[in-house]
Amino acid sequence: xxxxxxxxxxxxxxxxxxxxxxxxxxxxxxxxxxxxxxxxxxxxxxxxxxxxxxxxxxxxxxxxxxxxxxxxxxxxxxxxxxxxxxxxxxxxxxxxxxxxxxxxxxxxxxxxxxxxxxxxxxxxxxxxxxxxxxxxxxxxxxxxxxxxxxxxxxxxxxxxxxxxxxxxxxxxxxxxxxxxxxxxxxxxxxxxxxxxxxxxxxxxxxxxxxxxxxxxxxxxxxxxxxxxxxxxxxxxxxxxxxxxxxxxxxxxxxxxxxxxxxxxxxxxxxxxxxxxxxxxxxxxxxxxxxxxxxxxxxxxxxxxxxxxxxxxxxxxxxxxxxxxxxxxxxxxxxxxxxxxxxxxxxxxxxxxxxxxxxxxxxxxxxxxxxxxxxxxxxxxxxxxxxxxxxxxxxxxxxxxxxxxxxxxxxxxxx
Numbered sequence: 001x002x003x004x005x006x007x008x009x010x011x012x013x014x015x016x017x018x019x020x021x022x023x024x025x026x027x028x029x030x031x032x033x034x035x036x037x038x039x040x041x042x043x044x045x046x047x048x049x050x051x052x053x054x055x056x057x058x059x060x061x062x063x064x065x066x067x068x069x070x071x072x073x074x075x076x077x078x079x080x081x082x083x084x085x086x087x088x089x090x091x092x093x094x095x096x097x098x099x100x101x102x103x104x105x106x107x108x109x110x111x112x113x114x115x116x117x118x119x120x121x122x123x124x125x126x127x128x129x130x131x132x133x134x135x136x137x138x139x140x141x142x143x144x145x146x147x148x149x150x151x152x153x154x155x156x157x158x159x160x161x162x163x164x165x166x167x168x169x170x171x172x173x174x175x176x177x178x179x180x181x182x183x184x185x186x187x188x189x190x191x192x193x194x195x196x197x198x199x200x201x202x203x204x205x206x207x208x209x210x211x212x213x214x215x216x217x218x219x220x221x222x223x224x225x226x227x228x229x230x231x232x233x234x235x236x237x238x239x240x241x242x243x244x245x246x247x248x249x250x251x252x253x254x255x256x257x258x259x260x261x262x263x264x265x266x267x268x269x270x271x272x273x274x275x276x277x278x279x280x281x282x283x284x285x286x287x288x289x290x291x292x293x294x295x296x297x298x299x300x301x302x303x304x305x306x307x308x309x310x311x312x313x314x315x316x317x318x319x320x321x322x323x324x325x326x327x328x329x330x331x332x333x334x335x336x337x338x339x340x341x342x343x344x345x346x347x348x349x350x351x352x353x354x355x356x357x358x359x360x361x362x363x364x365x366x367x368x369x370x371x372x373x374x375x376x377x378x379x380x381x382x383x384x385x386x387x388x389x390x391x392x393x394x395x396x397x398x399x400x401x402x403x404x405x406x407x408x409x410x411x412x413x414x
Contacts, residue, residue, distance in 0.1 A: 008112035201345030234335035241311035251317035335384035
């Protein structure tokens with residue numbers, strides 16, 4: 001099968017890109033041809049298909065919204081890429097015409113490519129499967145977060161709530177553009193062109209069904225990871241570990257405040273420590289003279305693996321409806337118990353008192369109680385074994401591949 005895979009970045013920046021490269025590798029191993037469509041960037045992995053890629057907003061060295069210089073050209077690009085880009089539609093239709101894929105698998109496009117990738121593919125008569133990694137179909141901000149807690153006001157009162165609260169980037173303009181684009185997409189019935197939606201979690205699937213999406217088109221296929229360490233060699237370390245994005249919705253401040261009151265225990269925080277939230281937390285740590293919380297920056301490859309292996313357990317303290325984070329699966333593959341917030345999809349990953357513990361989001365006292373329970377080496381070992389079993393039972397690559405092939409076959413009429 002020839003598959004055109006669409007994502008707004010062709011380099012690893014977060015969970016969607018990790019998934020994209022993992023599934024690309026898996027599909028190619030199985031004999032399929034995977035062809036990318038994306039945006040030009042100086043960080044991109046090299047590919048012969050880059051000639052079909054479209055230019056980014058603000059230049060090829062720009063990755064994030066805040067880095068874009070606000071010129072008339074960039075503002076126009078922001079508007080068209082948020083609402084509908086004829087330029088992108090033309091580019092993907094040209095690639096489809098040339099490479100003749102059997103289907104288009106869309107990973108992420110919002111605000112960078114626009115849903116013109118969906119309509120462009122359908123105009124060319126190619127089936128479209130859309131994988132969802134956040135809540136962009138329901139929430140203008142993508143994460144259902146306002147004032148550091150879950151908010152579904154837009155679903156109840158309408159999207160003008162987002163404009164009033166300036167939910168998108170703290171900007172009324174950005175909020176207006178996002179809400180307007182969602183309304184336009186609804187009028188265009190653009191998502192009727194999607195033949196199947198794939199959600200990583202049952203939580204996200206249920207949110208879509210509750211809010212009017214066709215349940216028959218929505219299939220929950222959890223993401224996957226491949227085990228790298230040997231089963232007989234799990235390590236019981238002496239520190240807790242948070243790794244991932246250091247942003248407000250990830251709840252890292254709950255970890256910092258919990259460990260502030262446990263000076264005899266160590267926690268390492270791994271991830272890009274130049275974000276606004278990381279800078280704020282590091283300033284807090286310095287002002288309070290906290291010595292047992294260590295920011296170690298972004299790590300990858302062997303260095304990342306070694307830090308996870310040597311941890312005692314990992315922490316996922318999210319305050320948002322976290323949607324099956326890769327960090328949980330990476331923890332499982334190294335036989336680590338996981339202490340996670342009882343929110344979103346996390347209870348689908350962490351079975352309380354089996355392969356870790358769940359705690360109330362933002363409750364630093366309850367988090368401390370769960371951390372102290374894992375002072376027992378035998379409990380850590382038993383829960384670590386349960387994590388490894390959970391990985392093979394629910395998140396194995398073969399399970400993901402087989403389920404995905406069923407969906408691909410169905411949308412192609414096989």
